[in-house]
Amino acid sequence: MQEQELAQASYDLPSQDQIAYGARILERLRTSLPSSASTSLLDAWTRRGNNLALIEPFSFRCYEATIVLTKQLEGYRDQTVDISKDLFRQSCSPLQISVTTSIEAFADQITASSLRWEAVGFYLVAITRAAGDFATIDGLYETDQQRSAFQKSIMHLSDSLLDMCLSLDCLNDLQLMLQYENFVLHSVTDGDQSYQSWRRLGDVISSLYALGYHRQGDVQVNVPNFLQELRIGAFARTYSADKNVSIFLGRPPRLHRRYCQFRIPNSKRIMIKGSDRRPLQHPINWTDHDTFSYVTDTKWAAICAILKADLLDILEEDDRDNRRQRTESVIDCARLQWSALPQHLRLEQPLRYHATQPFERDLLVGTKLNYLHTLFLAQLALVNRVSDPSPELVTVSAEILNLVAEATLLKGTLANSGTSLVWKVAYYGLAAAGMICLAILNPLRHAASSLSMSRVVQDLQVIVAQVETGALVHFQDANYALLDAATRTIKSLIDRAITGKLPQRAEPTTDISTDDLPIENDPFMSTWGQHDLQDFEADFWVNLSEHPFLIDPAELQAGVGATAEES
Template sequence: MSSMKTRLAACEPCRRAKLACGHERPTCARCISRRQGDSCFYRARPFRRRNSAQQAPECATTTKPANPPSREESTSSPHQKETQRERERDLLLHLPESELSTPVASATHRYPNPGYLGTSSHSTFFNQVTSRSAPESPAKNGELPFQAGVGAPEDLLQDHALAGRAIYTLRRLDQLDIPNLHLLVRTWLGRGVNLPLAEPFVASCSEAIVALGAMFKERAVTSTDGDNMEVSRWARFILENTLKPMKLRRNSTLADFIALMVGDNLRWETLGIFFTAASRACLDTPAFNALYANEEERRVLVKTLTYMSDCCLETCLALDYLNGLQLVLQYENFVVHSQVDGDQSYHSWRRMGDLASSLFALGYHEKIDELSSDIPAFASELRKACFARVYAGDKSLAIFLGRPPRIGKEYCFFQIPANVPEVWSPTRMETAGNETSPFQSGTDSIAKQVPKGLEPINYMADTCCAALFAFIKEDILRLLRGTNSVRDEEITNEIRLRIEKQWLELPEHYRLTTSLKDCRRAAFERDFLVGTRLDYLHTHFLLSLSSQVKISEPSETMLEVAGEILSLIVETIILRDCLVNAGTSLIWKVSQYGLPAAGIISLALLNTSIPPSAVAPSRSKLVQDLSVLAAEITVGAWIQPGDPNFALFTRATKTIQSLLDSLISWQTNPAPAQSEQPMNENFMGDLDPSFNFQSWEFEMNFWTDLAEHPTLLN
């Protein structure tokens, strides 16, 4: 330091009150005497300099110590921690551009971020006026001329909540074992599992976060004052990258797109995809000693990674700069929450609503045609895949919870992606866009053409099949709210023909026609075949349910479908070690398909007026499958307390076990002759009025009401 007298900066409360500051740190004496210690902080750059050469640290807080203390040594009081957080946010908000790796983007931010505006919006009318009054300057690239910007991206960074979340996330990142998390993700990917939508990006995102973590370790990022500037610099750097539009051209490749989210273009979506993939890998990997030694440690890590994914997603959404990559992260985050919180959780339900909102805001529900737009083929297919995944997920969750779906096909141009792997090649494939799509979609006939070659079984195939059956399920949901009129019967018959037609139009190797144990396929392919078959059977199950007059007297067709579903579910549980997640988890398969089938079968077994010949398969087979299902859940071989939907499984298992005990009791202790009347005359007639659930809902209320059946043993 020179002998020249140093000019000291006043703290913010003293500066604003125009009072003399004592310059004590971290809290000045005047603020302490005025009881304003909590709000006392010093800005990183309180004085304006004419050039960067004159810019020098104002205090010792911006110098990095040679030997930073460990985390154990850096503990402080709550007051000091709050002051620390305030100073960190101030560093981020007032960090000079000259100290950033990249300058602040000069393009103005359009606020509010309107996204897609349809034909009924105000923009349609104003665009017509503009096109008539100024035809020489039409809107380009879909930009709306009447969206005035009110500030640059710099304005969005002047947000203490946003800055605090960004810094907190990076600090938590530094506390995680990134190299071993990367190893976990690589091991998980090696088993053929991935994120359904973010599949092309997971490996690159993981590598990018490893590089970021290594840089943090190299620069010893801790909670010391000297490193606050380093964390703030990185937080602002990533925030600015996230605000940059991901510009693509017609000849852009997948490698070009990935380059826009890694390295010098690292974005919050990149971090979010990594944490989401790590959470899914942790969920699917029961043992990984490098990160967790027992089930409790695994659960803690899953929740931590899920929370980190939430922080990244919320940071992206707070920037109000919606894009397709954010929608991909939103979907994957929703799937993680459904597996962590359960499908009955409001967290999952709310995130599905957010997904639908983002889908409409981006306009992905409209026709997506790469031939008439300036986007590459892979970007077009990614948008179609986003629509298909969100649309199918919306129908599945609505059916499971018995709630209205959020996305109606009458407002959408139904498109599903082409399963052409060449489209996702890192290099440009000129013939990729000319390949025949395996599913040429339209509202009249969803799947008309099947290519000559065998279509691969992958996540894109699962996306296509799920969307195709979800398209039909939406029509069935309307029937479930009908009155079983003659017109409904005609519609039911027409839908039944569509289901069979859809099943037969699938590529032959997509259809499971044997038992699962006789299927000689890889683990991923077997799981895909199971999921597709269950989706097909579930569509028939819902259609049969829509035509039921009394739920306590299921038809022969419905019992046949329910028996096949339950049998396949039981076989899947038993052979679960030979399967990997090809789109839906085992817990979801049992919840969505197995429990409704078990519920209908339980009602049929309670109703002795149904002759044994009307039950296919035989009663003994149904009892056997119910016994195995109850035993697998009771033992806890694949689901334990704390797992999603565990409460639902517990209630259903107790009811099924009571049913089985009652059946055994009826066989071993026959009733006296005077009471040998059909059981339905005694009890089944009183069953329906006590049922308090929607006709398509087989969650908690169903099993609670069924447990109160008077014939079940307590």
């Protein structure tokens, strides 16, 4: 107890250097974010249903308190040091929590006269996220270049503030939530292939472990229900992000179910344990009263992440029979959970027929894509070679591609609720497009025969046009390089498909299984070996662009001639 009191006493005495650093952050806040323009931007963003997913229940209290702070800074420029000292004093004070604490009482401890640095950090993250949705905002930026510079500047300010909070060495729920939202910000702004995004997700996972939130089986008798749900949601969203980023980058996940016990959000305390072999063999409970919300989105993301984690393990399975048996079990679980979703939360018809608000439409798209991506990974686990996609894998890829293409055409009616549309295209759309391209280019297989080539080509053309014209992504945006490399290769394939220059598949004349076809017949296809979890980053598309069927013979001959002349 004495050590805790001494530690708390040191928290109450931040150094003069810390206070001065905080004052510099406040000065940057004053000069970079005029209160009037920033309020207009944030209001426009939240009116579309957008928010920061983890802190939504008390987010507006944080925003309003920081706007008041900004106005105070504008009126009293010489008080930054005193204000910094007050913010440190509040941030170093432990939150007073009991089982009877309401969310309003919780918010009172971090806003208004008790404003903490973490609340200011949430505001900075929200402003940066909001800027990504609006091309111009009077008083903040007028061009794409200015907007990009504005986002980078405020994001770096958010980074500085987060680092300052963590330097206090008193990790708490607010800092964990700020770490998560800061990671999402870097994912949206820098792209998931950025090391900054990768490192910051690792930091969130480390904090989850440090706080013990990976072991939710322990009874928390003094924690109010709303805070327990916030912690459950923080773990669930981080668990989902860990699986999605690992799959996208082709890297191992860092948050393993084997070492965790965690609950599904808003699901009557359903516990997922590391020892469970089939944790989702029974449908998760939903009701017709479940509405479009971040809680609903988090719940579904957790369900899909559990299934994807199983598939990542299955992809390491060497025994083909066990591999198939376990994969088919996951497919059954995925379909069971999809059927358990209330009908109004499922997208079962073209998106254009859903006359709902942007936030709801975006969640409809995200929910369906997450489900289809789970089936995509399952079918990927069933094929012997990535370069030889099965008809089932090609079919689900075409379904993903079609939904992504439709979403890009209707992007004006969607909100960037959690993940941006660009992220959905890069993560879901490129994986599906890559698999379809492999199917079309492999003359030894007949998986592409199940495709409606006219629809597939049309969907691919939509993606290419959206990227080339800058309607979807700009040069300075995250994932531009990846999307640019992909669309160049896809465009080459489309051009050759339209002109009839792609190989024609002969009808099979024997009963030989396609599994027995030697991959050595196509050395190029051997680039993708057996049982690989193929990431669809830029290198994939660069390699695919060098496929013999995508190289013009005249260009190849010219290259050979030039080489001969040089020699």
